Amino acid sequence: MSKVHNFSAGPCILPQEVLQQASEAVINFNNLDLSLIEISHRSKDFIEVMETAQSLVKELLGVPEGYEVLFLQGGASLGFLKVPYNFMKAGGSAAYVDTGTWASNAMKEAQKVGDVIEVASSADKNYSYIPSNYPIPGEADYLHITTNNTIYGTQLKKFPISRIPVIADMSSDIFSQRINVSNFDMIYAGAQKNMGPAGTTVYIVKKSALGKTGRTIPTMLDLETHIKKESMFNTPPVFAIYVSMLTLQWLKKNGGVEWIEKVNQDKADLLYNEIDNNPLFVGVANPADRSNMNATFILTNEELKDEFDKMWQSANISGIKGHRSVGGYRASMYNALPLESVQVLVDVMKEFGQKFG
Amino acid sequence: MSKVHNFSAGPCILPQEVLQQASEAVINFNNLDLSLIEISHRSKDFIEVMETAQSLVKELLGVPEGYEVLFLQGGASLGFLKVPYNFMKAGGSAAYVDTGTWASNAMKEAQKVGDVIEVASSADKNYSYIPSNYPIPGEADYLHITTNNTIYGTQLKKFPISRIPVIADMSSDIFSQRINVSNFDMIYAGAQKNMGPAGTTVYIVKKSALGKTGRTIPTMLDLETHIKKESMFNTPPVFAIYVSMLTLQWLKKNGGVEWIEKVNQDKADLLYNEIDNNPLFVGVANPADRSNMNATFILTNEELKDEFDKMWQSANISGIKGHRSVGGYRASMYNALPLESVQVLVDVMKEFGQKFG
Numbered sequence: 001m002s003k004v005h006n007f008s009a010g011p012c013i014l015p016q017e018v019l020q021q022a023s024e025a026v027i028n029f030n031n032l033d034l035s036l037i038e039i040s041h042r043s044k045d046f047i048e049v050m051e052t053a054q055s056l057v058k059e060l061l062g063v064p065e066g067y068e069v070l071f072l073q074g075g076a077s078l079g080f081l082k083v084p085y086n087f088m089k090a091g092g093s094a095a096y097v098d099t100g101t102w103a104s105n106a107m108k109e110a111q112k113v114g115d116v117i118e119v120a121s122s123a124d125k126n127y128s129y130i131p132s133n134y135p136i137p138g139e140a141d142y143l144h145i146t147t148n149n150t151i152y153g154t155q156l157k158k159f160p161i162s163r164i165p166v167i168a169d170m171s172s173d174i175f176s177q178r179i180n181v182s183n184f185d186m187i188y189a190g191a192q193k194n195m196g197p198a199g200t201t202v203y204i205v206k207k208s209a210l211g212k213t214g215r216t217i218p219t220m221l222d223l224e225t226h227i228k229k230e231s232m233f234n235t236p237p238v239f240a241i242y243v244s245m246l247t248l249q250w251l252k253k254n255g256g257v258e259w260i261e262k263v264n265q266d267k268a269d270l271l272y273n274e275i276d277n278n279p280l281f282v283g284v285a286n287p288a289d290r291s292n293m294n295a296t297f298i299l300t301n302e303e304l305k306d307e308f309d310k311m312w313q314s315a316n317i318s319g320i321k322g323h324r325s326v327g328g329y330r331a332s333m334y335n336a337l338p339l340e341s342v343q344v345l346v347d348v349m350k351e352f353g354q355k356f357g
Numbered sequence: 358m359s360k361v362h363n364f365s366a367g368p369c370i371l372p373q374e375v376l377q378q379a380s381e382a383v384i385n386f387n388n389l390d391l392s393l394i395e396i397s398h399r400s401k402d403f404i405e406v407m408e409t410a411q412s413l414v415k416e417l418l419g420v421p422e423g424y425e426v427l428f429l430q431g432g433a434s435l436g437f438l439k440v441p442y443n444f445m446k447a448g449g450s451a452a453y454v455d456t457g458t459w460a461s462n463a464m465k466e467a468q469k470v471g472d473v474i475e476v477a478s479s480a481d482k483n484y485s486y487i488p489s490n491y492p493i494p495g496e497a498d499y500l501h502i503t504t505n506n507t508i509y510g511t512q513l514k515k516f517p518i519s520r521i522p523v524i525a526d527m528s529s530d531i532f533s534q535r536i537n538v539s540n541f542d543m544i545y546a547g548a549q550k551n552m553g554p555a556g557t558t559v560y561i562v563k564k565s566a567l568g569k570t571g572r573t574i575p576t577m578l579d580l581e582t583h584i585k586k587e588s589m590f591n592t593p594p595v596f597a598i599y600v601s602m603l604t605l606q607w608l609k610k611n612g613g614v615e616w617i618e619k620v621n622q623d624k625a626d627l628l629y630n631e632i633d634n635n636p637l638f639v640g641v642a643n644p645a646d647r648s649n650m651n652a653t654f655i656l657t658n659e660e661l662k663d664e665f666d667k668m669w670q671s672a673n674i675s676g677i678k679g680h681r682s683v684g685g686y687r688a689s690m691y692n693a694l695p696l697e698s699v700q701v702l703v704d705v706m707k708e709f710g711q712k713f714g
Contacts, residue, residue, distance in 0.1 A: 003390045008397050011595060019383055019392045026380040033360045035376045037554035037600065040365050040676065073430040073556070077591040078577045105576075112575055192592055197394035199430070199556045199594035218469055219462075220435045234434040235549055237556035238368060239596050243394065319397065 005341035008319035009150055009294060009332045010172065011192040018246040018336075025242060036242055041235050049242050050231060056248035060257050061174075063181050063204055070203040070223065071231045071241045076171045078221075079188045079201060080106040083167055084113035085221050087185065088141045090214040095119045095140040095164070099156075100127040100149035101325070106169060110144070119143070126326070127152040129286035136162050141213075142185060148173035150193075151323045153285040153296030153330060159183060165209060173293050174202070175251060176335060177261040185209040193293070194335040196244030199237045251335065260335050267333045267342045268292040274346045278353045280304065284326060298328030301356075308352050315348050317341075362698035365676035366507055366651060366689045367529065368549040375603040375693075382599060393599055398592050406599050407588060413605035417614050418531075420538045420561055427560040427580065428588045428598045433528045435578075436545045436558060437463040440524055441470035442578050444542065445498045447571040452476045452497040452521070456513075457484040457506035458682070463526060467501070476500070483683070484509040486643035493519050498570075499542060505530035507550075508680045510642040510653030510687060516540060522566060530650050531559070532608060533692060534618040542566040550650070551692040553601030556594045608692065617692050624690045624699045625649040631703045635710045637661065641683060655685030661713050669705050677702070 006013040029036035030045050039046060054069040063069065072078075083106065088094045092114060096107040098121035110116045117140055120131035127149060136143055142165045148155045150172045160166065165185035174189040181187065186205045192198040203223065210224050219225050225233050251260060272290060275281045275297045284296035299305060312320060322328040331345060363370040386393035387402050396403060411426040420426065429435075440463065445451045449471060453464040455478035467473045474497055477488035484506060493500055499522040505512045507529045517523065522542035531546040538544065543562045549555040560580065567581050576582050582590050608617060629647060632638045632654045641653035656662060669677060679685040688702060 006391060006395055008395065011395055011398060011592065013395050014392065019395075022394075023380045023383040026376055026383060034363060034675070035371065037379075038363055038365065038368055038370050038376075041368060041555065073432065073594075074435065074577060075430065075591040078431070078435075081575045081577060109576055112573055190592065197596055198398065198592045199597060216469055218438045219466055220431060220438060234432040235368065235547060235555045237430075237594060237597065239554055240556060240594065318391065 003316060005315070005317045005344050006319055007317065007331045007333070007337065007341070007345070009323070009330060010334070011198045012332055012334045013336045014196070014243070014247060015250045015336045018243060018250055021246050022239075022243045037239055041232060041238055046238060049245055050236065053241055053245035053248065054231075056245065056252060057202060057204065060248060060251060061179060061181055061204070066208060067181060067204055067206050068227045070205065070226045071200045071236060071244070072203060072226055073200065073237055075201055076102065076169050076188060076190045077105065079169065079203070080109035081113070082221050082223060083142075083144060083186070083188075084110040085215060085217045086210060086213065086223050087165070087167060088114045088213060090114075092141045092213075093117055093137075093139065095137055095143045097121070097131060097134070097143070097145050097160075098123060099130055099146050099154060100152050102169065102171070103146035103149065106144055106146065122154075127154065128284060130154050130156055130289040136160065136164060138163055140164055142167050145169070148291050148293050150294050150332070151325060153291045153294045153326075154289045155291035155293065157289065173291070175248075175257060175260070176264050176293060178257050191240055191244050196247050197240050199240030200244060202244075247336070263339065264292045264333065264335070267337065267339055268295065270339070270342050270346055271295050271331060271333065274349050278349055278357070280353050280357055281349065284328065293332060293334060295331045295333065296322060296326055296328065297331075298322075304352075304356050307356060311352055312345065312348050315344055317345055317348065320345070360673060362672070362674045362701050363676055364674065364688045364690070364694065364698070364702070366680070366687060367691070368555045369689055369691045370693045371553070371600070371604060372607045372693045375600060375607055378603050379596075379600045383596075394596055398589060398595055403595060406602055407593065410598055410602035410605065411588075413602065413609060414559060414561065417605060417608060418536060418538055418561070423565060424538060424561055424563050425584045427562065427583045428557045428593060428601070429560060429583055430557065430594055432558055433459065433526050433545060433547045434462065436526065436560070437466035438470070439578050439580060440499075440501060440543070440545075441467040442572060442574045443567060443570065443580050444522070444524060445471045445570060447471075449498045449570070450474055450494070450496065452494055452500045454478070454488060454491070454500070454502050454517075455480060456487055456503050456511060457509050459526065459528070460503035460506065463501055463503065479511075484511065485641060487511050487513055487646040493517065493521060495520055497521055499524050502526070505648050505650050507651050507689070508682060510648045510651045510683075511646045512648035512650065514646065530648070532605075532614060532617070533621050533650060535614050548597055548601050553604050554597050556597030557601060559601075604693075620696065621649045621690065621692070624694065624696055625652065627696070627699050627703055628652050628688060628690065631706050635706055635714070637710050637714055638706065641685065650689060650691060652688045652690065653679060653683055653685065654688075655679075658713075661709075664713060665709050668709055669702065672701055672705050674698075674702055674705065
């Protein structure tokens with residue numbers, strides 16, 4: 001366990017044993033007397049890494065037949081552009097749910113490609129809730145959702161029931177809970193929360209949904225390019241994919257997504273319980289929509305800020321400063337954050353409550 | 358010095374001390390008790406990495422005022438798309454020199470965006486030479502060149518004199534020799550040869566050349582997006598940028614580009630001299646266009662292949678198998694490959710010549 005309790009919102013904490021293995025591979029990978037980062041991506045040693053990472057994604061999420069797993073570059077932000085290019089028909093339209101900055105960015109990018117219908121938004125209350133009971137236009141080519149909103153601390157607890165294909169940006173909660181992949185035409189997610197370091201983005205895509213837009217798609221934005229070349233159309237981000245593989249191996253070894261879902265629930269319950277019961281704190285997000293990944297909260301008495309900051313800092317807690325657009329605090333509890341770290345934070349909050357409450 | 362003589366064409370050898378520092382940072386970065394890959398990219402520690410890497414690029418290449426240095430994702434292949442979007446006017450055209458697979462891919466991508474004039478090609482002789490004395494159309498918005506062709510072992514020894522702006526893909530020879538950046542409106546290069554690991558691409562771009570196409574550019578493809586956000590519009594590939602910074606520090610400490618240019622010339626002279634004087638070998642590329650980065654050569658007697666392969670393998674040489682589209686051998690001699698490794702290969706070639714010549 002790290003000496004620091006790392007609540008960073010991403011890039012975020014990774015398992016200590018993964019960091020150890022990654023560190024060794026940078027010097028000597030697979031006993032080749034060569035570094036992982038100085039061998040050909042077409043060597044059998046790296047091809048094995050790529051294949052193992054892809055098959056772990058399939059196994060951990062129960063990805064059904066007919067889906068492909070890709071590891072690409074560019075972050076979810078480049079995904080925002082790939083989505084309309086690959087799924088919005090020329091002359092067609094797409095439906096977007098606006099639940100925060102990144103959801104909104106995804107929508108804006110699609111607007112550059114074609115017609116976009118904003119079906120719901122929580123911008124009216126600074127994205128502190130998840131909209132529900134909105135109509136989904138049957139003529140749209142897909143519905144785009146963002147399952148977890150890191151900045152605001154909200155998370156979709158139920159996915160929308162939709163007659164049109166659903167595409168989800170799961171950057172900040174993939175691998176945190178069980179999902180039914182067959183409900184989605186595509187899931188995509190930047191690695192740097194629950195999967196690995198920054199620098200690669202996973203795409204889980206239903207093959208039969210591709211090739212139907214009638215658009216000319218630039219080579220690197222065309223998911224079929226990368227499917228044909230098995231994520232090696234050009235040099236892949238070797239290190240980020242390798243560390244993702246290690247992190248997924250760690251997850252599998254410990255009991256997979258079913259196990260981590262329970263751990264994540266325990267961590268969230270522990271922290272939200274303290275936020276709700278400690279009169280010095282109040283949660284930011286609508287309670288029904290609270291994220292198990294990112295808990296946002298503020299002080300009821302802003303004058304005590306320096307006191308609280310001193311206390312958590314001296315407990316070796318790191319990364320709980322809130323995002324500038326929300327303020328207060330944000331404790332991110334991604335997969336690799338142990339329950340013990342949440343307990344340390346809760347203990348600090350309790351002590352703070354006793355001292356100043 | 359590595360125990361293996363690593364002639365890999367890319368990802369390729371990096372300095373041993375860089376690998377050592379990178380390995381340590383994966384465990385404990387800047388004595389934070391946190392890994393480099395689990396801290397926020399907006400932390401002061403990482404912002405310092407980004408700024409140091411950018412200023413090293415400027416210092417090592419003598420980048421003049423008015424240019425910006427960016428570290429982005431997607432490889433040069435995504436650069437092939439950014440080039441026409443950012444530099445080809447709506448209704449305009451661009452001139453391309455086709456010197457190999459990657460040059461040709463760059464051209465094909467531009468053809469998806471607008472009118473392309475192929476001003477010269479060496480495809481007629483399997484790209485074994487660099488075309489010269491071709492007319493450059495004065496009405497084109499830019500001339501695109503690829504300065505080194507990894508697969509074929511050719512390199513531009515003189516840059517074209519052009520009245521229109523020149524854009525260069527320098528993926529496989531950037532930082533290997535002195536260049537005059539002011540002759541280019543943009544230089545771009547994947548990191549994974551002379552700069553660092555796979556996963557980031559450097560762009561050196563003249564600011565005043567941007568914003569003039571009249572095109573709607575997708576956010577992530579718009580270089581002005583990344584200039585405004587100092588390469589942090591979205592989460593950057595932290596590890597790849599950090600290792601690039603270390604590699605550039607190594608280069609600076611040893612004497613910079615002026616120093617490495619001489620070392621690279623010595624390595625190339627040593628190997629090409631053996632290729633030319635050993636009757637069992639013949640060079641593939643036109644001698645005047647030979648690359649100092651990648652030497653391609655074949656056996657004069659293909660029946661001796663197994664014998665030669667056994668000999669270099671037992672000398673702990675790695676990565677000299679030729680690309681499938683050229684055959685034979687390719688010895689890549691990027692910046693971090695020591696002269697001693699080239700000497701080992703030359704000694705093997707000499708011994709092979711004595712035994713079977």
